[in-house]
Amino acid sequence: MDNMKQLVKSAYNRCAGRYGLERDVFKNKKQLDWLIKRLAPGAKILDIGCGAGVPVDKYLVEKGHLVTGVDISEKQVELARKNIPKASFLVKEMTEMGFEDGSFDAVVSFYAIFHIPREEHFGLLRKINFLLKPGGRLLITMGNEEWEGSEQFCGVEMYWSHYGKDKNLELVKEAGFRIEESEVDDSGGEHHLVVLAKKPPIT
Numbered sequence: 001m002d003n004m005k006q007l008v009k010s011a012y013n014r015c016a017g018r019y020g021l022e023r024d025v026f027k028n029k030k031q032l033d034w035l036i037k038r039l040a041p042g043a044k045i046l047d048i049g050c051g052a053g054v055p056v057d058k059y060l061v062e063k064g065h066l067v068t069g070v071d072i073s074e075k076q077v078e079l080a081r082k083n084i085p086k087a088s089f090l091v092k093e094m095t096e097m098g099f100e101d102g103s104f105d106a107v108v109s110f111y112a113i114f115h116i117p118r119e120e121h122f123g124l125l126r127k128i129n130f131l132l133k134p135g136g137r138l139l140i141t142m143g144n145e146e147w148e149g150s151e152q153f154c155g156v157e158m159y160w161s162h163y164g165k166d167k168n169l170e171l172v173k174e175a176g177f178r179i180e181e182s183e184v185d186d187s188g189g190e191h192h193l194v195v196l197a198k199k200p201p202i203t
């Protein structure tokens with residue numbers, strides 16, 4: 001694992017409690033509803049960079065879906081297992097996930113992909129495409145403005161790396177998805193691109 005990923009892992013192990021206290025649990029409901037209204041009951045969903053599972057996995061489980069979360073931080077996974085006992089959680093670096101192709105009806109990833117170097121984003125999007133069943137959905141938060149660097153976050157040094165909105169939308173399309181919804185979420189004084197995309201069904 002490279003140094004930046006080690007830094008992020010160690011940072012979330014130290015700031016997980018504070019991150020959870022500061023996480024706005026009402027944010028993302030509208031975007032999650034974009035996805036949920038398109039899912040069949042009991043859909044299999046993978047959450048990449050799941051954190052402590054609140055609010056995203058909690059909401060998906062309450063809606064009757066089967067959730068697996070992966071996160072690089074042992075502390076976040078420990079909290080997620082306590083918070084959402086009905087879901088299953090694994091400590092895993094997102095580019096090293098070992099699921100079989102076609103395992104999931106949907107993949108969600110909120111505020112996580114931009115913690116790995118942006119040169120790896122396309123490869124991860126391709127991998128997600130393979131993990132989805134034909135017709136499966138991806139709901140993901142990405143950067144809105146190009147930026148790379150580290151700064152203080154929840155009391156620790158944290159690292160981010162992302163492209164801007166137009167390039168990110170291109171990457172999603174090039175990775176084999178059709179974009180169904182997208183918006184820049186400006187809530188909480190932050191600016192994130194949120195995308196719902198579909199892996200085309202086999203015709």
Ligand SMILES: C[S@@+](CC[C@H](N)C(=O)[O-])C[C@H]1O[C@@H](n2cnc3c(N)ncnc32)[C@H](O)[C@@H]1O
Pocket residue numbers: 005008009012023048049050051052053054055056070071072073076092093094095109110111112115116
């Ligand atoms: C800002 S938090 C978001 C957590 C959750 N998705 C949410 O919406 O609140 C980012 C999460 O991504 C995880 N993460 C960062 N880099 C990762 C990586 N390379 N592989 C897996 N998880 C990672 C962190 O440990 C952290 O829990």
